[in-house]
Amino acid sequence: MTQIAPQPGIMDIALYQGGQSQLAGHAEPLKLSSNENPFGPSPMAVTAATAELAAMHRYPSTDHQALRQAIGATYDVDPAQVICGVGSDEIIHFLCQAYAGPGDEVIHTEHGFAMYRISTLAAGATPIEVAETERCVDVDAILAAVTPATRLVFIANPANPTGTLLPMDEVTRLAAGLPESCILVLDGAYVEFAEGYDGGRALVAQYDNVVMTRTFSKLYGLGGLRVGWGYAPLPVIEVLNRIRGPFNLSAQALAGAEAALQDVDWVADCLRINAEERSRLCGGLRQLGLGCDESAANFVLARFASEAEALGADQHLKDQGIIVRHPRSYKLPDCLRITVGRPEDNSRVLAALTTFKETA
Numbered sequence: 001m002t003q004i005a006p007q008p009g010i011m012d013i014a015l016y017q018g019g020q021s022q023l024a025g026h027a028e029p030l031k032l033s034s035n036e037n038p039f040g041p042s043p044m045a046v047t048a049a050t051a052e053l054a055a056m057h058r059y060p061s062t063d064h065q066a067l068r069q070a071i072g073a074t075y076d077v078d079p080a081q082v083i084c085g086v087g088s089d090e091i092i093h094f095l096c097q098a099y100a101g102p103g104d105e106v107i108h109t110e111h112g113f114a115m116y117r118i119s120t121l122a123a124g125a126t127p128i129e130v131a132e133t134e135r136c137v138d139v140d141a142i143l144a145a146v147t148p149a150t151r152l153v154f155i156a157n158p159a160n161p162t163g164t165l166l167p168m169d170e171v172t173r174l175a176a177g178l179p180e181s182c183i184l185v186l187d188g189a190y191v192e193f194a195e196g197y198d199g200g201r202a203l204v205a206q207y208d209n210v211v212m213t214r215t216f217s218k219l220y221g222l223g224g225l226r227v228g229w230g231y232a233p234l235p236v237i238e239v240l241n242r243i244r245g246p247f248n249l250s251a252q253a254l255a256g257a258e259a260a261l262q263d264v265d266w267v268a269d270c271l272r273i274n275a276e277e278r279s280r281l282c283g284g285l286r287q288l289g290l291g292c293d294e295s296a297a298n299f300v301l302a303r304f305a306s307e308a309e310a311l312g313a314d315q316h317l318k319d320q321g322i323i324v325r326h327p328r329s330y331k332l333p334d335c336l337r338i339t340v341g342r343p344e345d346n347s348r349v350l351a352a353l354t355t356f357k358e359t360a
C-alpha cells in the first residue's frame with residue numbers, strides 16, 4: 001500500500017466543495033451559491049466560442065498572444081507580463097508549485113479562499129492561517145506571521161466569502177512590509193465589482209514580488225469555460241510559463257474570453273445592476289435585523305445570530321427553491337453568502353428571508 005502513497009501533504013487536502021446546484025423537488029432552483037453572473041455568459045463570448053468549435057481538431061495557441069493583447073488593452077497592462085490559466089485557480093496552483101515546497105510556508109487569512117490551502121498542500125508546503133479582524137484582512141497580523149520560511153502571501157481583494165475590501169493604502173503597506181523573498185498574491189477575482197479599485201496593478205509594476213490574478217469566471221460569466229490570468233513581473237512570468245501546460249486553454253476558451261472583453265455595453269449593464277442590487281440586498285438584510293458588511297463584490301454575506309439560525313434560514317430558502325452558500329468551511333458558520341442575482345431573484349430572497357424571520 002505505502003508503496004503507492006502520494007506525496008506528503010496531499011491527503012491533508014479536504015476535497016473542494018463547490019456551490020450546490022441541485023435541489024430535490026425543484027426542477028429549476030435559483031442558484032445563488034457560486035457568485036456566477038445571474039445574466040448568464042457574455043453573449044459575444046458565446047458566439048465566438050461556438051464559432052470556434054468547428055475547428056476543434058486543431059491544437060490551440062500555446063502563447064495565448066491574442067488574448068493577452070486583448071487583456072493588455074482592456075486592463076492597461078503589458079501583455080508580456082500576462083499569463084493565462086485554466087481559471088485563476090490554475091495561476092494560484094502555478095505560483096505554489098513554482099515557489100513553495102516542503103519546509104516552506106504560505107500565508108492565507110482566516111476566511112480566505114479554499115484554493116490557497118489546497119494548492120499549498122499540493123506543493124508539499126505548509127499553509128499558515130492568519131486571523132482577520134471583523135471579517136477583514138489584517139495587514140499587521142499578516143506581517144507578524146511572516147518568517148524566513150514564508151514564500152507566498154495570498155489575499156483576495158475584494159475578499160470571498162466576506163466581500164470586504166482592503167483599502168489601497170493598506171494593500172500598499174502590506175506590499176511594502178513583506179520581505180523580497182516572499183511573493184504577495186493579490187487575488188482579484190472580484191476587482192471589477194469594486195468601484196475605484198484596480199486590483200493593485202500599480203504595485204505589480206512597482207515591486208518585484210507582487211502578482212495580481214484575475215478571472216473571466218465572475219463578471220464575464222465564463223466560469224464553465226475556465227479562463228483566468230495573472231499579471232506579474234517578467235521574471236515571475238518566465239518561471240510560471242515553464243510549468244504551464246503548452247495547451248492549457250482550449251481555442252474555444254481563448255476565443256470566448258477574447259470576445260467577452262469586447263462586450264463592453266453588456267458588461268457595463270451587469271456592473272450597474274450588480275451595484276444597485278447589492279446595496280438593495282444588503283439594505284434589505286439589515287432591515288430584517290441581520291448583519292451585512294459593505295460588499296465590494298457580486299455577493300453579500302448575511303450574518304445571523306447563531307449557526308442554528310443560519311441553517312434554519314438556509315433550509316427555508318431551499319424550501320423556496322433558492323440555493324445560497326453556508327460558508328462553514330470558511331469559519332463563518334453563522335453566515336450565509338448570497339450571490340447578487342437579477343432584481344427579481346433578489347426580491348425572492350428578501351421575501352423568503354422576511355417570512356423566515358416572521359415565522360422563526
Ligand SMILES: *Cc1c(COP(=O)(O)O)cnc(C)c1O
Nearest residue numbers: 087088089113160189215217228
Ligand atoms: C471564484 C474565485 C476565483 C477563481 O476562480 P476561477 O474560476 O478559477 O478563475 C479565485 N479567487 C476567488 C477568491 C474566487 O472567489
